[in-house]
Amino acid sequence: MTSLLNVDVEIIKLARLVDREPKDLEHLRGVDPQDIRDLREQVTVVMFDADRQMLQRVASATKLIPTKLAALIGERAFGPLLCARLTGLLEPSRAVDIAARLPTPFLTDLAIELDPRRASRVIAEIPPQQIAEITKLLAERGEHIAMGGFVGHLSEAALRAAIAVVSDEALLRTAYVIESKGSIGALVATLPTERLEAIIATATAAELWIEALDVLGHVSERQRGQLGDIAAGQADEVLDGMVRAAQRELLWDDVLPVTRAMSAESRARFAALKSIHTRPVLASIVDAASRHSLWPELLQLLPLLPAAARRRVAALGTGFGRPVLQQIVGAAHQQGLWGPLLQFAAELERRTQVLIAKLLAAVADDVLDAMLDAVWEERLEPELAHLASLLTSDEMRSFSERLVARGGEEFVAALREAAEARELADLSEALAAA
Amino acid sequence: MSATAIRDLEAELGGRPPAGLEALTDAQLSSFTDALHDAKLRQSEALRSAVEEALEIVPRLVRGPVRKILFG
Numbered sequence: 001m002t003s004l005l006n007v008d009v010e011i012i013k014l015a016r017l018v019d020r021e022p023k024d025l026e027h028l029r030g031v032d033p034q035d036i037r038d039l040r041e042q043v044t045v046v047m048f049d050a051d052r053q054m055l056q057r058v059a060s061a062t063k064l065i066p067t068k069l070a071a072l073i074g075e076r077a078f079g080p081l082l083c084a085r086l087t088g089l090l091e092p093s094r095a096v097d098i099a100a101r102l103p104t105p106f107l108t109d110l111a112i113e114l115d116p117r118r119a120s121r122v123i124a125e126i127p128p129q130q131i132a133e134i135t136k137l138l139a140e141r142g143e144h145i146a147m148g149g150f151v152g153h154l155s156e157a158a159l160r161a162a163i164a165v166v167s168d169e170a171l172l173r174t175a176y177v178i179e180s181k182g183s184i185g186a187l188v189a190t191l192p193t194e195r196l197e198a199i200i201a202t203a204t205a206a207e208l209w210i211e212a213l214d215v216l217g218h219v220s221e222r223q224r225g226q227l228g229d230i231a232a233g234q235a236d237e238v239l240d241g242m243v244r245a246a247q248r249e250l251l252w253d254d255v256l257p258v259t260r261a262m263s264a265e266s267r268a269r270f271a272a273l274k275s276i277h278t279r280p281v282l283a284s285i286v287d288a289a290s291r292h293s294l295w296p297e298l299l300q301l302l303p304l305l306p307a308a309a310r311r312r313v314a315a316l317g318t319g320f321g322r323p324v325l326q327q328i329v330g331a332a333h334q335q336g337l338w339g340p341l342l343q344f345a346a347e348l349e350r351r352t353q354v355l356i357a358k359l360l361a362a363v364a365d366d367v368l369d370a371m372l373d374a375v376w377e378e379r380l381e382p383e384l385a386h387l388a389s390l391l392t393s394d395e396m397r398s399f400s401e402r403l404v405a406r407g408g409e410e411f412v413a414a415l416r417e418a419a420e421a422r423e424l425a426d427l428s429e430a431l432a433a434a
Numbered sequence: 435m436s437a438t439a440i441r442d443l444e445a446e447l448g449g450r451p452p453a454g455l456e457a458l459t460d461a462q463l464s465s466f467t468d469a470l471h472d473a474k475l476r477q478s479e480a481l482r483s484a485v486e487e488a489l490e491i492v493p494r495l496v497r498g499p500v501r502k503i504l505f506g
Contacts, residue, residue, distance in 0.1 A: 018466075018473040025469075027462040035454030042447045043470060050474045051481050054504070058485065061503040064496050077487035082480060 009177045010036040012145055016112070017043050044115055048085060055082075059089035067094070071101035080109035088118035095122040099130070108137040112146045116153045116179070123153040128161035135162035144173040151187055152180035160190050168195070168202040176211035184218040193230065200231050204241030213246070213254040221261050228262030232269045243275040252288035256297035271304030279312050286316045290324060295331035299340040314347040322355055329359050333367045338374035342383040350390070357387040361399040365406060372407045381418035388415075389424040396427060400434035439463040446470045 008022075010033050015022040017040065028036055058078075062070050074083045087095055087110070099107060099122075111134055116123055131154060138147050147162075151174070154162065163171065178184055191199070203212035216224055231239065246255045259267055275281065289298040302310060320328075332341035345356045360371065375384050388399055404412050412431055419428040439460040443451050446467050455463065485504060492500050 018469040019476065020469050020473075025466070027458060027465070031452075031454040031457065035452035038452040039447075039455065042449060042451065046447055046470065047473065047477065051478050054481055054485070057504045058481075058488075061500045064500055064503070065492060069492070073488045073491050077491060078484045079480070081477070082484055085477075 006177065007033045007036065009145055010040060014040045014043060017047055048088075048115060048118060051085070055085055056089055059086055062086075062090060062094070062098075067097045068101055070094075071098045074098060075102060075106050080106060081113045083110050084113035084115075087114060087122055090122070092121040092125055095119070096125045099126060104130075104133045104137055107134050108141070108143075111138060111150070112143055114146075114149075116149045120153045123150060124155050124158075126158065128155070128158040131158040132161040132165045136165040139166045139170040139174075144170065145177045147174045148177040149179045151178050152183035156186075156190065159187065163187070163190060163195075168199045169206045169208065172199060172202060172206075172208045172211045172215070175215045176208075181218045184215055185220050185223055188215070188219050188223050188227070196227060196230050197234070200227070200234055201238055204238045207241070207245070209242050209245030210249055210251065213242075213251050213258075216258050217254050224258055225261035225263065228258040229266045231258070232262055232266030236273065236275075239270070239273055240275045243273065243281065247281050247284055250284060250288070252285050253292040253294060256285070256288060256292075256294040259301060260297045267300060268304050271301050272306075277306065277309040277312070282309060282312050283316055286313060293327065293331075295328045296335035296337055299328070299332060299335070299337040299344070302344050303340050310344070310347055314344065314349070317344075317348050317352055320352055320355075322359070325352070325355050325359055329356070329363065329367075333363075333370055336370070336374070338371050339378045339380060342375070342380045342387070345387060346383045353387060354390045357390045358395065360384075360387060361391055361395055361402075365402075368402060368406050372403070372411060376407075376411055376414070381415050382422060385415055385418040385422060385424055385427055389419065389422075389427040393426070393430075396430045397434070400427070400430040403431065404434040436460050439467070443467045443470075446474075 007029060011025050011028055012022050014028070014036060015025050065073070074086075078086065090098070102110075107130070135147060147166075147170075150162075151159070166174070175184055175187060178187070188196070200212065203209045216227055219227065231242065242255070246252050259270055262270070270276070276285070285298065285301075289295050298313075302313060305313065328341065332338050345353055348356070360368075363371070371384075375381060388396060388403075391399055403415065407415070412434075416428050416431045419425075419431065440451065440456065440463065443455070443463055443466065447470070458466075489497060489501060489504075
């Protein structure tokens, strides 16, 4: 998963607070983004509290004058920055009335300076039409960061109105920098399928897959599946764009959870993409699965890949040591992916197959039961028999005894049949003797 | 990073800055401390002159009560 925080975005936000250009804070680039965000939180408090006593008095004095005059004074004397500082101190309904009398460009400037968390009630009460007008101007100015700060504070009607006036590209750029990432799901939920399709096509056309995959990382599993299905329904060029971006930016740990959440049909479509069958791409996918424990996602994809691609993955698996293989076996058990694991194991080279066989022979009884159920249901006796035949005589005898004890006579008979068909005499005898 | 540079920033922030900032040089830390200090000064100055300008715009009739709320 890409970092929840983007160092560029954090620097831009912090620079704005202290009225500097982002380049003036370039030296912060080496600092952890979370530390920059924490610093920004501290600076926000400092800047909003610096003149709090006087600002509070101004807010109180505002009650003595008519709304129209308050708006005039706000625009002429205070300007957008100080009005932004004042907004959260005003009675929300009063602030909304004043805002109704201010021109959109002024409110746009104010919105850029506002800390939405300090004016949440005011923002929630601004009419959707006015929110849309401000949003339109913010988008025209490329103020995606400011827009992203508001998402979690808008009413649903206002959010819909805002979304309706921005381009797909602006929407993607904004979603990427949303302050409260938990709000991305609500944002996506307001979008009709046709808009989501257009946004996904835009991700390729405008080279915004980093942003799009970040969004996919912050929605619910159901939404991730829905978006994954929409993506899988796009033309090859669109999906190839995603593959290129994922490969260039090493974002496979963002892509694999999407393949997990999408429908089986979509997953098959994704696995059929020629662009993921190359060795470098497969190597990156296997690497991401290894580094981020995404073995279930990879196991789901493996049977769907064409034979040549599977062989490439198997070649990559040659280097897997016991700990990695143990993780894969664990993932197969937890996610009920014994079929893909046993089929994949059959394509590995002998040394790795031996390691897997030893691991399978040593699994706990409940794990063994689950595996035997899968073997029985999916008719994977030949694959299991082949692996078991690679064990040493002692291991094979002990495993055979467990197979008899846990699998029952009918299962062992089927396994013996598979062993004999493959001329695995040692295993057949061990099973008969057990 | 020296203790003095961190203390100066701490004074401006009113609290200990995040640990990650300790990796910055004194000059980098001071540059940020100065930026924050200047921003606060500019804001206070802007507010002072905005209040004065606002009082010019407020009708004479309510200017007294407004002034009283603003300056006690």
